[in-house]
Amino acid sequence: MPHKIKLSTLLFLSSLLYIQAVNAVLSRGSGRGDYSSNFDQAFYYVDNSLINSVGITDEAYANFSANSIFRGVGGGGRGLGSVPSECVVGYTQDQLDDLEVQRNSALSFFENDPSTKNLSDAEYDAAIAAIENDFDQQLTALTVGEPCAWEFNQGEDLFTFGFFSLDFDTPDVNYDVTWQISNDNGGLWNLAGTVNNGSVFLDTASPADLFAGDYSISVKVGMSSAKGSFFWENDDSRDPVTLQNICEINPEWDAFFGPNGAYTLWEKAVDIWFDGGQIGPEPIQPNEPVMEICGTVGINQYDERSNPPTFFYSDPEILRILPVSSEPDSNAVNAPASLGTFLLGLGALMLRRRAATRK
Structure with missing residues (x-):
């Protein structure tokens, strides 16, 4: 391989890089099932200079794409997770309904098959149970899945990351990130995190009383800005919100x-x-x-102003603290891609290769 690597090559490879430090702590499953609705949400951040007492000024809205920062949340999801996005596999009501249709069809076919008349009652019941069990397992695989788990040795520093769809990538928006760890015995730990490059991070020393065992881990994010405001559109038929131009008495x-x-x-x-x-x-x-001031703002189905949510919560995932003598059971997972993380990982790999060569 040439000693001089082009920057474009580094940027491409960074999206494929597996960071060893992360691989060592994430036990990757096939993905936890998460119910997804068939609607999207659009969030916009707009500078205060482009807003009047009603909403977005007409002048600013005339070129809205240039005067706002857009982020979207698809599938009715939370837009926030305490594990990488590939660890969460969405399913829809249509998929559930389709499996039930297949179940009923399989049962009906079996019950109307003339050959079933030769079966004993026990054999008939066992065959029905087998069909039911098969579709129950398919439903479980779809709705429950195989969650990923963060795994650390007891006392080891905690480094976790998840996805966050509403990182507006501007210093004008502030994020209050809290990672919460809990167990069935009433234990509760709140740890501060950060937002960067569309991800949420936890990078901290482990609490001294976080002993070996399985815990629940989740993350919540609050966003705010003193320099701008948030607007949204919600495609959910149960609570639709659209951007509309309205006028109010000045x-x-x-x-x-x-x-x-x-x-x-x-x-x-x-x-x-x-x-x-x-x-x-x-x-x-x-x-x-002027008698009226006009602006564009989110309006709900009752013709009322609808401000977007600014607090977001992830579903709980698994945090497993292992006894000190144990080694984490890890599978590879993509870390958040950036040139910095790529160069860090590349440097580590080069050092390992040199060490192996010397041996």
């Missing part, structure tokens, strides 16, 4: 004509001027503000 217009408003005060000043013999300059009529 509060400055109401105040302008109010009891102590600029227009009322001007009228009083004109009356005084007339009553005083029109001495001096006539009071100048103030400019009337």
Whole structure:
């Protein structure tokens, strides 16, 4: 292999790199079944300079793609996970219904097969049970699956990562990330995490009282911004939200004509001027503000404003703490791709190769 590797090659290989440090702690299953609905959600971040008291200004919305940052969550999912995305396998109601149709068809075919008349009652019941068991296993494989598990030796530093679809990739958005570990005995540990490059991370020393055993691990993320606002569209038929242009009475217009408003005060000043013999300059009529302010915002099925959720929760996954004498049972999984992680992994591999050569 040439000593000089082109940057484009490094970037390509980075997406395929298996990071040894991560492989050592993630026991990879085929994926946990997670119910997915057939709808999408779109989230937008818009700078405050492009927002008025109603929503996104008409000028900004005219070129919305350039004036917003878009992130999407598909399939009715949470958009957040405490394991890599390949460890979660979605299934839909259509798939469940299809399996039930196949089950009923198989049972009906068996029951109407003339050859079944030669079976004893016990044989007949056993055959029916076998068909039921086969489809029960298919449903379990679809809905439960084989979850991945984070595995660490007791006392070992914890490094985990998961996916996060709503990383807007701007310093103007802040994220409050909390990883939560719990067990059936009432133990609860809350550990701070980070968001980077579309992923959530936990990188911390293990709590001293996190003893060997199986735990539940999940992550929650809250997002906020002092420099912008979030808008959304929700394609869920049960709670649809669409971006719509609406207009509201300008509060400055109401105040302008109010009891102590600029227009009322001007009228009083004109009356005084007339009553005083029109001495001096006539009071100048103030400019009337616009009556309405228009903007674009998310509107629900009840014609009400709908602000997007800003707190997100993952489903619980498995954290397994092994006795100190044990070794994690690991399978390879792709780490979040970046040139930095690739170079780190490449350096480690080169050091290992040199060490092996010297031996």
